[in-house]
Amino acid sequence: MANDIEIVSFANNTRSDRQLLKKFIDFHWTHYENDPHYIPLLDYEYLGFKLIGMVGFFEPRNLFFKHADMRFFLAQKAGRVVGRCNAFVNHAHNEHWGDKVGFFGQFEATDDPDVAIALLAAASQWLKSMGMNRMRGPQNLPVNEATPGCLTAGFDSRPVMYYHYNKPYYEKLLLQTGLAPVKQVLSWEVRVQNPMEEKVARVAQKVIDRYQLTIEDWSDRPLSVRKQEMFEIYNDAWSDNWGFVPFTREEFYHIVDEMMLVMNKKLFLFVYVKGEPAAFFGAVLNIFEKMAPLRICRRCELLRAAKMLLTKNSCKGFRLGYLGVKKKFRRLGLDGVMIWKQKQYTQSTKLEYCDMGWVLEDNVMTRRLVEIMGAEESKTYTVFEKEI
Numbered sequence: 452m453a454n455d456i457e458i459v460s461f462a463n464n465t466r467s468d469r470q471l472l473k474k475f476i477d478f479h480w481t482h483y484e485n486d487p488h489y490i491p492l493l494d495y496e497y498l499g500f501k502l503i504g505m506v507g508f509f510e511p512r513n514l515f516f517k518h519a520d521m522r523f524f525l526a527q528k529a530g531r532v533v534g535r536c537n538a539f540v541n542h543a544h545n546e547h548w549g550d551k552v553g554f555f556g557q558f559e560a561t562d563d564p565d566v567a568i569a570l571l572a573a574a575s576q577w578l579k580s581m582g583m584n585r586m587r588g589p590q591n592l593p594v595n596e597a598t599p600g601c602l603t604a605g606f607d608s609r610p611v612m613y614y615h616y617n618k619p620y621y622e623k624l625l626l627q628t629g630l631a632p633v634k635q636v637l638s639w640e641v642r643v644q645n646p647m648e649e650k651v652a653r654v655a656q657k658v659i660d661r662y663q664l665t666i667e668d669w670s671d672r673p674l675s676v677r678k679q680e681m682f683e684i685y686n687d688a689w690s691d692n693w694g695f696v697p698f699t700r701e702e703f704y705h706i707v708d709e710m711m712l713v714m715n716k717k718l719f720l721f722v723y724v725k726g727e728p729a730a731f732f733g734a735v736l737n738i739f740e741k742m743a744p745l746r747i748c749r750r751c752e753l754l755r756a757a758k759m760l761l762t763k764n765s766c767k768g769f770r771l772g773y774l775g776v777k778k779k780f781r782r783l784g785l786d787g788v789m790i791w792k793q794k795q796y797t798q799s800t801k802l803e804y805c806d807m808g809w810v811l812e813d814n815v816m817t818r819r820l821v822e823i824m825g826a827e828e829s830k831t832y833t834v835f836e837k838e839i
Contacts, residue, residue: 552586553585553839630835637812641804
């Protein structure tokens with residue numbers, strides 16, 4: 452019954468808030484216990500760890516909160532947590548798009564429509580009080596890195612970093628709350644050792660010659676230069692992409708610094724047209740392979756983090772999740788050249804698979820590239836929305 456559900460609303464500023472945030476995090480550990488498809492992020496990624504300088508997604512000092520407001524919600528029955536979510540206003544998003552969209556994320560619930568309805572009613576009421584007129588989600592943190600939406604296909608696919616897993620019944624729950632699908636985000640998997648078509652190599656070489664391209668990997672220039680190039684290319688390339696939120700320089704540089712922990716520098720390529728930075732194309736090792744909870748100590752997070760860092764170089768696959776081509780260099784075939792060059796490198800390694808994802812359903816050009824690579828559909832995420 453709906454009237455036996457208690458919704459606890461809180462922020463992230465006080466000691467009592469932090470205790471509730473721990474309950475918020477605890478819920479996914481119990482909710483997905485013994486589910487092999489669910490690989491939890493480290494608790495430190497949410498709550499931070501001062502000893503190693505890690506700032507958590509939910510900590511007030513997170514750079515995201517310089518341009519966002521957030522509220523957290525726990526659903527309880529008889530004192531037991533049965534669901535959770537947060538709601539947030541990303542002012543950078545609304546300034547960029549000129550709208551009043553609020554978001555919900557980190558949604559988890561038991562298979563009970565009353566729980567979902569109560570949670571999202573509380574979230575929408577708070578967003579409305581903040582002046583929003585639409586609610587969209589799920590959108591987990593970190594924005595621009597975590598894949599948006601709810602997993603609606605591909606439940607048996609392999610776990611890949613920054614693709615969250617959720618229970619198959621979530622789509623049904625979200626529809627029962629009055630939300631409707633607004634966009635789908637797709638991903639594919641391709642076998643690294645699949646032979647390339649000769650045509651791809653011929654076309655790529657023609658593009659290189661015609662536009663006087665220079666291609667480098669990450670190591671060819673200093674870190675400070677790479678940060679600046681990626682920042683400028685990314686914000687230019689993605690500015691008109693649905694749901695895009697511009698990065699601040701501070702945010703972007705912080706993300707790059709964190710990415711260095713798991714980076715294979717040969718998986719990042721930079722393209723210059725007549726000496727001008729034009730595009731980048733990068734991937735990171737799929738460290739989820741190394742992050743499954745330990746059998747002997749399921750929630751020993753320091754050991755899990757150490758295992759990930761010490762064994763990351765033996766990962767069998769990688770996620771191709773970083774791509775940007777400046778608008779003025781679009782339709783020159785630079786993306787095809789970068790795929791060709793990266794595939795040349797990866798075929799010389801022991802890597803076995805590549806995840807190609809976070810592609811909007813209406814991105815025709817990228818979907819054609821995926822087809823050329825002989826990729827197989829892996830996951831589908833659906834973003835939902837409703838007026839509030």
